[in-house]
Amino acid sequence: MTQPKQIKVNAIKNGTVIDHIESGKAIKVLDILKLDGSQTVMIGINLHSKKLGSKDLIKIENKELTSDEVNSIALISPDASVTIIKDYNVAKKIQLQIPEYIEELIQCPNPKCITNIEKISSKFKLTADADVSVRCVYCEKKYRIDDVKVHT
Amino acid sequence: MNNLISMRDLTKEEIMLFMETAAKIEKGELNPNMERKLAALMFYEPSTRTHFSFATAMKKLGGQTITMRGTQNSSVQKGESFADTLQTLAQYADIIVLRTGIEGSARYAAEVVDIPVVNAGDGANQHPTQALLDLYSIIKTQGTLENLNIGVAGDLRFGRTVHSLVYSLSEFNPKFKFISPSFLQMPSYIKDDLVSQNIEFEELQEIDQKIEELDVLYVTRVQRERFADPEEYEKAKSSYILRRSMLAGVKDNFRVMHPLPRVDEISTDVDDTPYAYYFQQAKNGVYTRQAIYAVLLGGLK
Numbered sequence: 421m422t423q424p425k426q427i428k429v430n431a432i433k434n435g436t437v438i439d440h441i442e443s444g445k446a447i448k449v450l451d452i453l454k455l456d457g458s459q460t461v462m463i464g465i466n467l468h469s470k471k472l473g474s475k476d477l478i479k480i481e482n483k484e485l486t487s488d489e490v491n492s493i494a495l496i497s498p499d500a501s502v503t504i505i506k507d508y509n510v511a512k513k514i515q516l517q518i519p520e521y522i523e524e525l526i527q528c529p530n531p532k533c534i535t536n537i538e539k540i541s542s543k544f545k546l547t548a549d550a551d552v553s554v555r556c557v558y559c560e561k562k563y564r565i566d567d568v569k570v571h572t
Numbered sequence: 573m574n575n576l577i578s579m580r581d582l583t584k585e586e587i588m589l590f591m592e593t594a595a596k597i598e599k600g601e602l603n604p605n606m607e608r609k610l611a612a613l614m615f616y617e618p619s620t621r622t623h624f625s626f627a628t629a630m631k632k633l634g635g636q637t638i639t640m641r642g643t644q645n646s647s648v649q650k651g652e653s654f655a656d657t658l659q660t661l662a663q664y665a666d667i668i669v670l671r672t673g674i675e676g677s678a679r680y681a682a683e684v685v686d687i688p689v690v691n692a693g694d695g696a697n698q699h700p701t702q703a704l705l706d707l708y709s710i711i712k713t714q715g716t717l718e719n720l721n722i723g724v725a726g727d728l729r730f731g732r733t734v735h736s737l738v739y740s741l742s743e744f745n746p747k748f749k750f751i752s753p754s755f756l757q758m759p760s761y762i763k764d765d766l767v768s769q770n771i772e773f774e775e776l777q778e779i780d781q782k783i784e785e786l787d788v789l790y791v792t793r794v795q796r797e798r799f800a801d802p803e804e805y806e807k808a809k810s811s812y813i814l815r816r817s818m819l820a821g822v823k824d825n826f827r828v829m830h831p832l833p834r835v836d837e838i839s840t841d842v843d844d845t846p847y848a849y850y851f852q853q854a855k856n857g858v859y860t861r862q863a864i865y866a867v868l869l870g871g872l873k
């Protein structure tokens with residue numbers, strides 16, 4: 421018996437769909453996207469997902485986000501999928517990549533780092549190493565991406 | 573080059589430019605004129621030797637220095653005033669030399685002011701002028717930086733100086749021997765970097781082990797505070813003391829270096845052997861810092 425497909429979040433005609441967000445992280449994701457507030461945004465939290473059990477979902481109407489705009493989502497929910505919708509159809513899928521340069525989003529874990537002493541925003545660069553790591557531009561300490569806190 | 577903040581920023585060519593400039597200044601082939609230049613030495617952390625060396629270097633070039641001292645809990649830690657202090661000094665001076673305990677301060681300073689900034693040590697992070705003077709000492713005694721056998725002994729875990737040295741030599745295909753108590757070994761992130769660069773190294777427990785293979789032995793202090801148990805310290809200490817009797821089989825070009833001050837990790841009976849190089853090393857620090865002023869303040873012509 422097939423279950424009728426339930427649409428809890430309305431389909432959008434044009435815009436961006438961010439799906440498979442780790443459950444509970446949609447608000448954080450929305451926060452780092454820094455939208456200007458003019459778009460219609462639909463958010464689903466703890467939706468049923470075959471793949472993940474549960475997931476969050478964000479739909480942004482009439483706004484095509486670019487890779488640069490969405491890549492920082494990889495810091496919060498690396499397995500999220502980003503799709504651009506045009507006329508109700510998938511026009512493009514964006515593969516999330518950790519940004520090469522990350523400003524403000526990460527707090528440097530080093531208590532002796534100047535970014536934790538002066539009021540200046542943190543800056544990190546992605547390293548070329550195989551383990552996904554970032555290096556603080558100031559104190560030069562390297563951290564695995566899983567070990568740093570993303571603040572929003 | 574506008575600033576000297578970290579060895580990470582320097583290419584091999586830039587390192588060699590500092591080496592060649594220091595050599596020319598030492599031989600009298602280059603006499604940069606800094607008569608109208610003023611260096612602001614901002615020392616938030618006491619370091620008499622480093623301060624002397626920077627002040628001497630500027631004076632030998634005919635320039636002037638002013639010194640601003642602060643304690644660790646003064647302006648650097650009170651928010652905006654660090655930026656303000658920098659801005660103010662930048663109105664008077666041509667170059668800022670900054671020593672602090674707070675990591676990343678020099679990078680930040682370089683963003684704030686538009687005159688050159690030299691990092692004279694920022695906590696456990698970087699001390700590039702020390703690294704350059706160490707490299708200059710190595711090139712002077714060995715004739716090259718390439719393909720050398722370098723022993724590094726002492727506190728390899730917390731030693732900023734040895735980290736910078738190992739990091740900067742990595743560009744020159746070295747072979748390393750790391751000599752330390754097991755709990756003060758080179759941190760794994762540095763060893764991982766060496767492995768990924770295919771640089772050979774081995775870890776040893778006794779200072780004279782394989783000493784006959786070395787071109788340079790760089791000795792640093794093992795601090796008593798690092799040991800939980802004072803008895804452990806006394807026991808371990810003797811494994812890291814270099815004595816004259818250990819030098820019987822060393823190569824002719826072998827040299828012992830030390831960033832100074834030493835406590836007792838190099839026995840004084842080594843001082844009058846041809847292998848002792850630590851006092852000349854301090855002198856090389858002045859040539860190196862003269863070269864740094866010259867490169868950053870346009871004194872190469």
Ligand SMILES: [Zn+2]
Nearest residue numbers: 528533556559
């Ligand atoms: Zn940092």
